[in-house]
Amino acid sequence: MEQFLQATINGLLQGGLYALVGVGFSLVWGVIHVVNIAHGAFVILGAYVAWKLDGAFGIDPLLGLVVAAVLLFVIGYAVQRGVINLVINAPIWMTLLLTFGLELLLVNGLILIFTGDYRSIATSYASGGLSFGDVRIPYGRLLAFGLAVLLTGLLAMFMSRSKTGQAINATGMDRVTARLMGINARHIYALTFAISAALAGAAGTMVGIVGTFNPVDAGVFTLRSFVIAVLGGLGNMWGALAGGIVLGLVEAWSGQYLSGTLIHAIGFGVLILVLIVRPTGLLGRPYSEARAET
Amino acid sequence: MAESAARSTRIPQPSSPAGWILVGLGAAGFAYLLYAPVLLLESFLRTLGGVFMFATLALAWNIIGGFAGYASFGNVVFFGLGGYTVATLMAKAGWTFWPALVVAGAVGVLFAVLMGLPILRLRGHYFAIATLSVAEGMREIVVNMPSLTGGGAGITIPAVGLEATTSYPGNTGFYYFFLILLLVALAVTWRVSRSRFGYSLRAIHQDEDSAAALGINTTRAKVAAFALSGLLTALTGAIYAFQQVTIYPNRLFSIEFTVLMVVMAVIGGTGTIFGPVVGAVGLQFLSEYLRQNYLELHTVLFGAIIILAVIFLPNGIVESARELRSTKRIRFLDNVKANRL
Amino acid sequence: MTTLLETDGLTRRFGGLDAVSDVSVTVEQNSVVGFIGPNGAGKTTFINVVTGFLKPSAGRVVFDGNDVTGNRPWDVARAGVSRTFQIAKPFRDLTVRENVALGSMFGPGNSRSVAASLTDADEVLERVGLSERAEARPGELPIADTKRLELAKALAMKPRLLLLDEVMAGLRPAEIDNSIDLIRSLQKDGLTIVVIEHVMKAILAVSDKVIVLHEGKRLAEGPPKEIASDDRVIEAYLGERYAKRVKEGGDA
Structure with a gap:
């Protein structure tokens, strides 16, 4: 029973981190209709930024997180505005290939610079934790979870309350109409992609604080983002949080009974099932084009 | 504007002059290729075999992705299944290669049908993501069934000595295997492009509702295209596995294979007969050149090439060459003009 | 009746x-x-x-x-039963003739070959007055011709x-x-x-x-x-x- 409780807590906390990884991916897919295969590479890039700042200049990772987010924001804006916007209306495999090319570039660039060795960002606080009997809650993971919920909440508020957020929503629903209403779609797309990249950067820093990372992990984070986005419903912020937590729990629970990497297979199984049975995701913002998108 | 938008996804006519010129060149080239093993170094034969393999994979992807317009990002699942079928049957059950190859093809078809029936109902990105997930999930399953597949440590086909059920064909043997399979794939594509089946796939690509309204059983056509793609891909994987002797799930189910299939088809020209072959030849030699001259940078450069190709050459080499002949220039920026925001 | x-x-x-x-x-x-x-x-x-x-x-x-x-x-x-769509849905990368041929190819009862369907298409195009645009792409047609094409596709099915x-x-x-x-x-x-x-x-x-x-x-x-x-x-x-x-x- 305690083992199960521990697994549940681990899964819940890990799920929060997953949510932070996946929420930006979901936003881009929902609004720009681009599946960003380079999303995982952005996450890892964020981790390296914070790791380097900590290692070279002794900058606290939490400050490093802010720097990573800002840097990724700038990169994200430039990539969307300067590259992806150029072929945004091409057939879907074009944008898929484009972001895959970007992923190759980033991941292998990172390997050239930092090698493929596993790194982690050491902090004084991440290793401590709360204990309740045999059940343990590490501070680092608690922090990651709290930050994920906070950022997701802020993003959800930004999307529903702010004028820019509403412009993003409007553009996502109907770009043509949005442009007629005077919304600068090029800027809005770039901004959306930038926000997504910034969140990935923040998530990457937390990944580095609570565990280890290397460039090759990028692909795994992208794949998890698929699961989270589809589970939560595209472009649905709270949905992404729920999707992340579901994935975290499913992985943690199945880890109790299943060996090694079969856990990943479970994640994919869930994804395929959701796609087939309920393509609008668990929280179901009705993106009905799941079966009509061309 | 509308015209250039149409061009970006236009499917060239199978009976175009460019096609026939290539047929002529192909016949001459074919005669050479048959004698190549006598003339060429073994190492170069191996490279050529690899080019044929990728050309076949790209042609197989082209059937579901290029003709039917369903961008499969998980075609490597057939490759891996084909390879593992052969390896398992030869290593664990003592089969010889040829019957194992037949079973591998059947597994490819069967899996395509079973997977296609639910997944081909999804469109666009959803289909891409679902196929990708199936491939990744299958890799994990193979990793976690060590008694059958050898797990992550790989499985070795007995290829030498008393244990070998079929003697190892060597570089020359595999060169011919891959060459024959490529010719089969070309013949299949040629046949499809002219048939009612090919027309039904093009119709589905361009407007699925309209296709159904004209009496095309879209479900059956899509599943058939997927099965054909799966068959060719599984056979390729089967031969590849035997060539490698020892295979690993991370290699046989690598997403990179899928991406290469798509990139080669796109760079050469989707929906055409020779496009995927041209793309495979070009990209394989380029990749080999980069590997030899810029060992460390080569994957980074490869990423950059993909990005540039998507932006400037999305109609593929074949279509662009045709355009060059008729208008005396290639309009690299047309794609951007048509598809930018 | x-x-x-x-x-x-x-x-x-x-x-x-x-x-x-x-x-x-x-x-x-x-x-x-x-x-x-x-x-x-x-x-x-x-x-x-x-x-x-x-x-x-x-x-x-x-x-x-x-x-x-x-x-x-x-x-x-x-x-x-054949139908047209309110928003015309031509196959934009095929010629007008091929568009119509598809109707004949898969329509009721007929399992027509590609060549025979193309011949059928010419007849239907004649009937709706689109013969001159047979080799055009649907995107090049004015709206009235687009509607005619839609009708021709349906007619080619011999419904x-x-x-x-x-x-x-x-x-x-x-x-x-x-x-x-x-x-x-x-x-x-x-x-x-x-x-x-x-x-x-x-x-x-x-x-x-x-x-x-x-x-x-x-x-x-x-x-x-x-x-x-x-x-x-x-x-x-x-x-x-x-x-x-x-x-x-x-x-x-």
């Missing part, structure tokens, strides 16, 4: 809304039946349910004595029942007259035709029987002259127009 198409209590719900509600109609062999009604009356949904693009929530569709309720679109098409969804919308008066002539000549050849239009004038001119849909229900049915003077029909239309005028006035 024998009945070719019959619906019995046909209903289609979207969420809580009945887009088509308990519609029972009959279409007689070799007749032209007009469906009219204001926007959102359920005309296109009705066609979609009859042709298998949407599953009915309740009710039956009988074509030529066979129950085809809930059949897949291609089965309905191959049984002899027994033709469902035309707003093939005259957006056409100039002279072009509408052409379409009316074409529909009449198709009827003379033995075809049964259902014409859906938003505009009343064309429908009244061409139909043997007119069915009025309003808010998903069958509001009235009868010969064109009766329908034109039916109070409920006038009210349904005037009501809409009146509301429209008020709205436009408010915006200005």
Whole structure:
């Protein structure tokens, strides 16, 4: 029973981190209709930024997180505005290939610079934790979870309350109409992609604080983002949080009974099932084009 | 504007002059290729075999992705299944290669049908993501069934000595295997492009509702295209596995294979007969050149090439060459003009 | 006269809304039946349910004595029902000729070869007056020709029942007259035709029987002259127009 409780807590906390990884991916897919295969590479890039700042200049990772987010924001804006916007209306495999090319570039660039060795960002606080009997809650993971919920909440508020957020929503629903209403779609797309990249950067820093990372992990984070986005419903912020937590729990629970990497297979199984049975995701913002998108 | 938008996804006519010129060149080239093993170094034969393999994979992807317009990002699942079928049957059950190859093809078809029936109902990105997930999930399953597949440590086909059920064909043997399979794939594509089946796939690509309204059983056509793609891909994987002797799930189910299939088809020209072959030849030699001259940078450069190709050459080499002949220039920026925001 | 198409209590719900509600109609062999009604009356949904693009929530569709309720679109098409789409859906990367040939290739009963279908296509193109544009791409056609292409694709199937969804919308008066002539000549050849239009004038001119849909229900049915003077029909239309005028006035 305690083992199960521990697994549940681990899964819940890990799920929060997953949510932070996946929420930006979901936003881009929902609004720009681009599946960003380079999303995982952005996450890892964020981790390296914070790791380097900590290692070279002794900058606290939490400050490093802010720097990573800002840097990724700038990169994200430039990539969307300067590259992806150029072929945004091409057939879907074009944008898929484009972001895959970007992923190759980033991941292998990172390997050239930092090698493929596993790194982690050491902090004084991440290793401590709360204990309740045999059940343990590490501070680092608690922090990651709290930050994920906070950022997701802020993003959800930004999307529903702010004028820019509403412009993003409007553009996502109907770009043509949005442009007629005077919304600068090029800027809005770039901004959306930038926000997504910034969140990935923040998530990457937390990944580095609570565990280890290397460039090759990028692909795994992208794949998890698929699961989270589809589970939560595209472009649905709270949905992404729920999707992340579901994935975290499913992985943690199945880890109790299943060996090694079969856990990943479970994640994919869930994804395929959701796609087939309920393509609008668990929280179901009705993106009905799941079966009509061309 | 509308015209250039149409061009970006236009499917060239199978009976175009460019096609026939290539047929002529192909016949001459074919005669050479048959004698190549006598003339060429073994190492170069191996490279050529690899080019044929990728050309076949790209042609197989082209059937579901290029003709039917369903961008499969998980075609490597057939490759891996084909390879593992052969390896398992030869290593664990003592089969010889040829019957194992037949079973591998059947597994490819069967899996395509079973997977296609639910997944081909999804469109666009959803289909891409679902196929990708199936491939990744299958890799994990193979990793976690060590008694059958050898797990992550790989499985070795007995290829030498008393244990070998079929003697190892060597570089020359595999060169011919891959060459024959490529010719089969070309013949299949040629046949499809002219048939009612090919027309039904093009119709589905361009407007699925309209296709159904004209009496095309879209479900059956899509599943058939997927099965054909799966068959060719599984056979390729089967031969590849035997060539490698020892295979690993991370290699046989690598997403990179899928991406290469798509990139080669796109760079050469989707929906055409020779496009995927041209793309495979070009990209394989380029990749080999980069590997030899810029060992460390080569994957980074490869990423950059993909990005540039998507932006400037999305109609593929074949279509662009045709355009060059008729208008005396290639309009690299047309794609951007048509598809930018 | 024998009945070719019959619906019995046909209903289609979207969420809580009945887009088509308990519609029972009959279409007689070799007749032209007009469906009219204001926007959102359920005309296109009705066609979609009859042709298998949407599953009915309740009710039956009988074509030529066979129950085809809930059949897949291609089965309905191959049984002899062909349709056009309100928003034309040509295959944009094929030529006009190839577009039409596809109808012949997979249409009811015929398993025609590619070559034979292309020959068939030429005949149909001749008939609708599109021969000169045979090698053009659909994207290059003006709107009237796009509508003709849509019709040609449906005709190439050699259907027994033709469902035309707003093939005259957006056409100039002279072009509408052409379409009316074409529909009449198709009827003379033995075809049964259902014409859906938003505009009343064309429908009244061409139909043997007119069915009025309003808010998903069958509001009235009868010969064109009766329908034109039916109070409920006038009210349904005037009501809409009146509301429209008020709205436009408010915006200005």
